Amino acid sequence: MAILTVENIEKSYRIKKDKKRTKLMAVHNVSFEIKKGSCVGLVGESGCGKSTLGRIINGLEKADAGKILIDGVDIHEKSRKELSCRVQMVFQDSYDAVNPRYTASQIVEEPLKNLTKLNKTEREEKIRKHLSEVGISESEWNKYGMEFSGGQLQRVCIARALAAEPDLIVLDEPLSSLDVSVQAQILNLLHDIQKEKELTYLLVSHDLEAVYYLADVIIVMYGGQIMEKIDSMDYFNRMQHPYTRMLLASVPGYEDAGGERENNRTIYKDMGTQLEGFMGCPYCGRCRFATERCWNERPVLQEVEKGHYIACHKETSHAD
């Protein structure tokens, strides 16, 4: 059953380019569903709209068009409080995400105070439970945010997200500010609490290896659009959108099958493929298979096999 449904979300920002006012399409016509208890990995480069999408789902930004339904109810019909009880967020930089004047237990207490009607002793019990769940020892409960190391504070932030007992947690690059050995600890922790509490995650990350470890569904975004989507990790090695192939080829640990590494064109000129009025595929400025059709017609997400969707003229035309 779908816990979250995203329908045709659009979001644009007004910018100035060459002294002319125009709009940058940050998220363009994105739709997907998240099933209860699953983890959806959202991957892409910086500027592809993945963080914006995460923030829209959490109600931190308002979409221009489209709907976000939680259990079939539009989030705009819910109050801020109701939404916070269902969706929580873990941010990239944990030091910026906590109040520096709060101790660890106060950080975790905040959502309990605001979102529940528990009294003081009940709240204390909950704080104790959540902080020990994420592996913060009792001696550290009265430390301030700045006194923790990055990994420990990220654990406190996860505890804070858990305290509201949400159904969905949006993890916005939860690992990128952490050391390698600590990343593994946090990944294992996220995995364990998900299984234990049947949580649903939306993992926004550019680290494909970490996404592979946690996710059940992978969505690849580029230029505000979904480029490829797989509903099962079995398809991972069959992902074939030119952008996905390029992304995979730039992971040093991944086997480079199609010689994609040599043809990699990461360095390119911005050709305004994300601006308002551009009708082609956003990736065509970098794609080595780009034809005239790619420049003039926006590809739509199509199912190429069961549970595997691609938005690319090259991949979908011979499937027709």
Added chain:
Amino acid sequence: MSKILQVKNLTIGLKKKKERISAVDHLSLSLERGKTLGIIGESGSGKSLTCNSILGLLNKATWDVKGEMLLEEKAYHPENRKEMQKICGNRIALIMQNPMSAFNPVITIRAHFEETLNKPGVKKKTRAEVAKIAEQLLERMYIRDPKSVLDSYAFQLSGGMLQRIMIALALAVQPEILVADEPTTALDLSVQYEILKILKELQAEYNMSVLIVSHDLSVIRSLSDEIAVMYAGNFVEKGPAEEVLENPMHPYTRLLFAAKPDFTKNRLPVMQGQPPTLGNRAEGCRFRTRCPYEEESCAGYCEPVTFEREGHYCSCRKWESINGGAADGNSNS
């Protein structure tokens, strides 16, 4: 093979009112001409400090630097500003970690090139000459339209672009040694890959020696000829790249390599605890508080990288028993 850079017994301490907190402890390294030494370590291990001390960039008021530095067998003194002016940016160039804050925001990229190329003691170049060199280099970095880039300010360009410009700036003087301190952390994966490729090409072309520092194993793996693993202020392991990657000897190296997810759903083997912060390091072997093979004798004393197997050094006193017993466990992961 000549050793172009040697650092002997480098000790860096943080000066604090009455005490002196040790940050880097009796570290020695040597770099051969045309080769790459990769230093991998977590935050707080002192890898950036080592880089900065080689170039004499540490503030004397806060840091206490001791040790011997040799450039082509000749000693130089990083604390001597006059002497360093001739070396920094001429013979040794540095690529910094954060491209956004490494540029001067009020002058254009062209002015940066002019500043770098017209250093004191070098024959002055005309504007046209500087522009020619800069454009050629930027083109090598796959920057399209270098002319407009030269007239831009740093804040008008993206992080990936600035990082490439910084590499171009460092290479403009054709240094013998390039010190790259986390050159790709601020970048996207696909751009990172491209930058590493460019670095490799240019290194071969200029016969440059590179000292690359990173916490990311994949970066180190793709460039290095030799790898040194740093933990809490000193190397715990060093050796030829392939040898270290395939047969890591030190328990820290083993756990570090295993902790990286590699397209499997298998549970990650986890290293307990946090990397130690300054002034918080264990006595004796610094890794012992997190080490699965810890025993009482490890608290006794700290070993430099002395245990050797075919040019592959390790600081763990128990490496023989660990490598005998756990080699199978490692191959499974």
